[in-house]
Amino acid sequence: MNHLIQKHEQYALINVKENDFGGEFATDLETISRDLFREGFHNLIVDFTPTNTIDSAGISILKKINMLCSRELGLMVLVSDNDDFVDQLIDGKIRDVTILPTVEEGIDAVFMNDLENEFGAESDDFDDEDFGEDGFTKSEQP
Template sequence: MKYTVDKKEQFVVFTPMEEKLDSALSPKLKSELLTVNAEGYHNLVIDMSQVKYADSSGLSALLVGNREFSRNGGIFIVASPQEHVMKLMKISMLDKVFTIVDSIEEAAEAIFIHEIEGKEQEEDD
């Protein structure tokens, strides 16, 4: 599986450089997402701009990432999904599960807000 990882201060941008996220690639995607999480990053943006097709196993890999990053108070954001992938997420109602944005910039803003809300939550506890 070809991909890029861009580590920022508050988050990681993970970009699959593949047109298809299917059963052939989803195990590798899961393990890469878990590796980034294990490195201590709490927030991940998966840039889906290169992905034209995903099947249920590809979406399953995204769900694993979402669960792992959310577990420790982080956030998992799906950025720039293409039309087919977005349709599949809506059909499977994953648009209600994932935080989905149109760009990396919007993802960065969502992470900033998430971090502020998390700090406010800690202060209230």
């Protein structure tokens, strides 16, 4: 698979440079993604800008990668502004997939996902005994 990988602190960006995505190219992406997971990257942005078609093998691999990202509270973002290609992705029924038209929007989505995970973890730090009878924490009581 002809591609370029850019590693950043919070995500890895994979630029796919193929017109048709499937078969051996899909298998290559799975291998690349697993290597990135081992390195600690749980947020993946896959730029499919030059890609026009995807086959069932490609959809299947994307489902696996998306599941791996989700398990680690990460996010897989697929980038394409090609409406026909996006329709193929939607028809593939990849659960909770994020499809955006630009890499910049994908980066923003990764940062927002990380913030949501951080805030979610903070809100889980409260126990029932931390709340008073009126439902406020002791520091929030009027």
